[in-house]
Amino acid sequence: MLNMSHEYDDEDGPVTFKRSSVSKSTQLHSEMRKSTSHSHDGRSYRKTSDVPSSNGQSSSSHNGKVVLSAKATAVESSVAGISKASTPHLKTYIKSPSANSKFPSLGNKKESLLEKKIPVHVKEENNSTKHVKNSCDDSEDEEDNIPLSARMKMNNDNAKKATPIVLKKSYKDSDDDDDTPLSAKFSQNTNLGKSSCNYDGSDKKKPISNVQKGQQYGSNASIKQERPSTVSIKRPLDNKIDSLHSSGKKSKLSDPTSSVIAKQISAKSEPKIEDDDDDDDDVPLSQRMKKLPVLADKPSSMKKMTNVTKVNVTKINKGATPSFKKKAKFKKSGNKSEQFKSTKALPSSGDGQTKWTTLVHNGIIFPPPYKSHGVKILYKGKPVTLTPEQEEVATMFAVMRDTDYMQKEKFKENFWNDWRKLLGKNHVIQNLKDCDFTPIYDWYQIEKEKKKQMSSQEKKALREEKMKQEEKYMWAIVDGVKEKVGNFRVEPPGLFRGRGEHPKMGKVKRRIRPNDVIINIGKDAPIPECPIPGESWKEIRHDDTVTWLAYWLDPINPKLFKYVFLAASSSWKGQSDKEKYEKARMLKNYIGNIRAAYTKDFTSKDITKQQIAVATYFIDKLALRAGNEKDDEEADTVGCCTLKVENVTAEAHNKLKFDFLGKDSIKYENTVEVEPPVYNAILKFQKDKSPGDDLFDKLDTSILNAHLKELMPNLTAKVFRTFNASFTLDDMLNKETKDGDVAEKVVVYQHANKQVAIICNHQRSVSKSHSAQMSKLTEKIDELQAVMKELKTDLDRARKGKPPLKSSNGKSKHNLNPEALEKKIAQTNAKIEKMERDMKTKEDLKTVALGTSKINYLDPRITVAWCKRHEVPIEKIFSKTLLEKFAWAMDVDPDFRF
DNA sequence: CTTATGACTTGCAGCAAGGACG
DNA sequence: CGTCCTTGCTGCAAGTCATAAG
Structure with a gap:
């Protein structure tokens, strides 16, 4: 299976993309560290060799398939x-x-x-x-x-x-x-x-x-x-x-x-x-x-x-x-x-x-108040008594000792600034360096251990207790229909964990109280009782043009809101999900013209047009995100419209090397060959600019999207990602699914899923135990191989009528007949092969996250229809939650094609 | 226009539950 | 049957994009 890659070639694309990506973990760490001065980079690059560029679709081709077959089976x-x-x-x-x-x-x-x-x-x-x-x-x-x-x-x-x-x-x-x-x-x-x-x-x-x-x-x-x-x-x-x-x-x-x-x-x-x-x-x-x-x-x-x-x-x-x-x-x-x-x-x-006529719900639930543990930290070696408020924040910090954040100066600095406000200027504690949080850390470890040691019964009881308390918050009734609420639990206080080099990491995220919360509910519905006695909601609204049930201002960035919405399985979400995929499918019909149009504009004299053309090309071919402007209070990451001159390097043979931090500070690294006009346009855009200048200085996402809308109704940059992902899945499944058992088909699916994840640059960090696990597997394979060797020897001897040799540990073995031995050999062999396959897959996927695309980019109807056509139980592909989320797609016609 | 909101989607990490394994 | 892993799910951060406001 592994090598299927070749199969997927781009049909049309002139461009080839392969990308070498860095493993995420690396990047994460490495990047972050920069600040600290480590040498960060240890990134490992993964080569994606095979990955096709994102789209290889020729515009035309796909349409062919019509959906309608009247006949569904x-x-x-x-x-x-x-x-x-x-x-x-x-x-x-x-x-x-x-x-x-x-x-x-x-x-x-x-x-x-x-x-x-x-x-x-x-x-x-x-x-x-x-x-x-x-x-x-x-x-x-x-x-x-x-x-x-x-x-x-x-x-x-x-x-x-x-x-x-x-x-x-x-x-x-x-x-x-x-x-x-x-x-x-x-x-x-x-x-x-x-x-x-x-x-x-x-x-x-x-x-x-x-x-x-x-x-x-x-x-x-x-x-x-x-x-x-x-x-x-x-x-x-x-x-x-x-x-x-x-x-x-x-x-x-x-x-x-x-x-x-x-x-x-x-x-x-x-x-x-x-x-x-x-x-x-x-x-x-x-x-x-x-x-x-x-x-x-x-x-x-x-x-x-x-x-x-x-x-x-x-x-x-x-x-x-x-x-x-x-x-x-x-x-x-x-x-x-x-x-x-x-x-x-x-x-x-x-x-x-x-969006609704009637809306009923019970509000949201708040985390329990802080319970002081009384464990003292040491300042210059001496225990210091803290107030519960000070202790709470100190505990947040102490508990993060094992995380990478502790290596970041910015994190510590922000924490210190916020904590110091609680301590007061004249507190004994005058700096963070002399603080030793070990006692709290140790206390926490013990608490964790205690929890772990609880019997499953106790755990179950606790869970049930929690459920009972939360049950009323879990559901809302929208226009008479009961729907699951997504995040009805208010976020507990903690230290802000921004991704990448976030300027606010480490700041204290204060506790949210009812008085921070705005509730949205039907006019005739009872107003949810405030869960904290003596307090009250900030405001009650009856806005039927929105789907949120509640929101509060983000304590870290007051310009942002934290919303409470219905769960992914809800009709509101399902509906918009379906609309999203329909829009992407619609793009399939326009893509040929769109590509023709931007190709023509690669050489436009109008620089804005030319930039739009090249940007659209990147978004289409590389599945880049739009790239909105960000302010200084956020991590410095970019998308297509915000690419800097330094993020794209022109190399020989019309190749462009992309290297930048995208959403969540995930590194995007990819070198692709582009059409000469694009290559030349990039050289032109970079001319006379500094590395930190905007590559597309005439663009921003609203200009780009406004242009896209002229090409297709409601078209925006992100639609290309959805389109590319779903199109790729549909295409690969169709080309690669062969007769075989379910397991083999599932592998085909995963392979397609993996290509999509690579196209979208969905990465994950390598688990800490990855290498240990790999060597363990290698060991096992070696053992099995030794067994094989022995079995073969025995087989030889058995054929000659001789008894088997003693096993390596000295025990004697049953005298098996040749047939039995052959069978055993075959079994062992199969086992070895399976392990080798598993190992390869594991290594292969160690930095690739398949989940994100499955949840957000792959039209579930493609999967459902494929499962129906190939008799693969849908549960092999979708987990219970995904089945719920994709309820709307379950009855799709087996002949459905994206 | 440009900037500021506002609402909603996307994305990774961490953790806990469930399974595989010995 | 405990340990080791894997996997699903949750949490919440970080994008996208539309629209209102200035």
């Missing part, structure tokens, strides 16, 4: 349908937070919902349709090309009909579900259908019924009670979804809809879920499909719809293959679609549009 479709309950209603019930978790995993478990029997009934009205699916993606421009008829997606009609639900679902399910294997769960939410289209937001959410709440989360009483009305409303957001396209195109749809409609619908209809679903599981997909109505037609109408109630699934065809196989069942969904969302075009989200 039966299985898939079913899946899709299921998961998606797009209708809001469904969601409703489904949605419990936990609900999300259930996704169709392909595999197994179906039951959860079913079993539980949900009280709810959905109704499906229609069928759904899955088949239709593909068409949905409205977004795509591609569709434009496609005949309308083809596009259809589902009708709205179907959607609408939902009946009101009853939800009962037990709540439990939801909770319970958590325990159930993912596979078991389905996403209820998912939209249905089809691929993209649906995403209306509706999907996911289901309104919560009070009942549910009660059940599940019993504790949150407050929340629950709050909205008696069960109504679920769909949130306006949903409507937006389509908007993306809109800009461009169509708004198909007749649909009326829009939010209004949605609401109405929701209000009125709540779909019910059908219980039967379960039963259906057995039904062959094909049959089921039939049920669905097909609507096809209407181009305009768009999507949504579907709903099959249950889906089930299937079995798949393929036989055998293990894993994925199919069987997954799905749950059903009932979606109905109502969704309809309007496809219309609202301008994309964001705008000042309304």
Whole structure:
């Protein structure tokens, strides 16, 4: 596997990029140290040899693939349908937070919902349709090309009909579900259908019924009670979804809809879920499909719809293959679609549009007050008594003894300045150098050890206790739908840990109190009780144009806010995530022209134009970030527009060497060959400038983005990263996936994932024990090799009828026959090979972080569709949280291509 | 325009829970 | 069954980008 790299060549790119990156760790340390004067650099460079430049895509090529296959395989479709309950209603019930978790995993478990029997009934009205699916993606421009008829997606009609639900679902399910294997769960939410289209937001959410709440989360009483009305409303957001396209195109749809409609619908209809679903599981997909109505037609109408109630699934065809196989069942969904969302075009989200109608939550939770431990530090060898406030800060510092921050003068200086304010000018302690924090450090180590030693029972009890306390804060109800809150815990006080050479590192980050916090909540919702007796919130707002539940000013930089948002699995996040990927897919259709345009401007006489062209080229080819201006209060890092002359070096053969610190002070190092006009333009931009001057002196991100917007609606610099990443994944998966077992396919996926991570320069520090681990592995391999040798000797002897020699430790062995020995040899050999492979992978990935791209850059639909096509259980690729986060993508058509 | 806000996404590190291993 | 690792998840810092304000 390793060598797959070659495969991925750039198709078109003139440019080749390979980058050698520095391992992060190195850089981190090294960089930081600079200040301290160490010799920092010990960076190791990693060569990425193979990495293609980021994009190698020729613009043209990709389009070819159309998405629509009408035919999704039966299985898939079913899946899709299921998961998606797009209708809001469904969601409703489904949605419990936990609900999300259930996704169709392909595999197994179906039951959860079913079993539980949900009280709810959905109704499906229609069928759904899955088949239709593909068409949905409205977004795509591609569709434009496609005949309308083809596009259809589902009708709205179907959607609408939902009946009101009853939800009962037990709540439990939801909770319970958590325990159930993912596979078991389905996403209820998912939209249905089809691929993209649906995403209306509706999907996911289901309104919560009070009942549910009660059940599940019993504790949150407050929340629950709050909205008696069960109504679920769909949130306006949903409507937006389509908007993306809109800009461009169509708004198909007749649909009326829009939010209004949605609401109405929701209000009125709540779909019910059908219980039967379960039963259906057995039904062959094909049959089921039939049920669905097909609507096809209407181009305009768009999507949504579907709903099959249950889906089930299937079995798949393929036989055998293990894993994925199919069987997954799905749950059903009932979606109905109502969704309809309007496809219309609202301008994309964001705008000042309304984001919610009702918003209920319980506020946020504060860390416990500081508990003094009474351990004294030594000043010039003598114990010093500190007040609790002084001690608290001293402890923050003492505890960081083993970190790299201790080597940084800036860190110590900032700490000292802030601590001294607490000590007072005339305190006995007059300087940091003479302070010995060891006693506190030791005390802390002991505390840590104690904690570690607690029995698992005790730990569990503690965890449960904490859960109990936090439960009420974990959920919010948005337009009747229960949603998980992201960071409901206020950040505890501590020393600021800025990355890189941050000028404020070490400063004391003071404790946040209720009086610092602004709460945003529905007008009719009860105002959360302030968790700290005697104190009160700074302000209560009812701003329905934003999604934050609370915020406070960042104590380190008062110009910044710290927000509390819903979790990644929420509909708000899911919706915008989907919009992000749709925008990136749209870029695929424009990229050819965009490249042609900037290529033409490489030689423009207008310097601004020329700089825009070259900058765009870098962003496109190298996946650089936009590069906003930063002020002096932040670490000195750059992005494309802020590159300095010294960050780019022209080398022979039209090669440019990039070397700069990017986001999070991660080093970007890459030497690439560029087209001669670009090379010449860089020489020109550097002429008569000092190393520290801006390379693109006529540019900044707003100029660049303004220009990009002229090329494609809503296009911004970051879209290129998303596009490049997702395109690369889709392309590599398609080219490299071969027949084989699941493990092999997973390796292909990881390989593609790795290329993306390299393109995006996602690094991680090498674990401290990496080298130790490697040598341990080497040792084991050597041992196995010795065993092999011995086995071979024995085999030889056995064939000649002789008994085996004594083993090295002197023991005698069983007299095995040649066949048995051969088998053993084969096993050992396989073991050795596997270890060698693992070792290589490990070494290979020691500085590459795969997670970031998986979470933020790779369209999950690519992964889901690939898993469906190749029968790889989605759980092999996505963790539970990612499955929840990507609930909206689970029902994608197996033929989906980015 | 330019600067300042403001809101939301992206990203790495650290830690804890879960698994593999001996 | 404890130890060693790996891996997922959380925390919070650091970007992006739109828009309001000056």
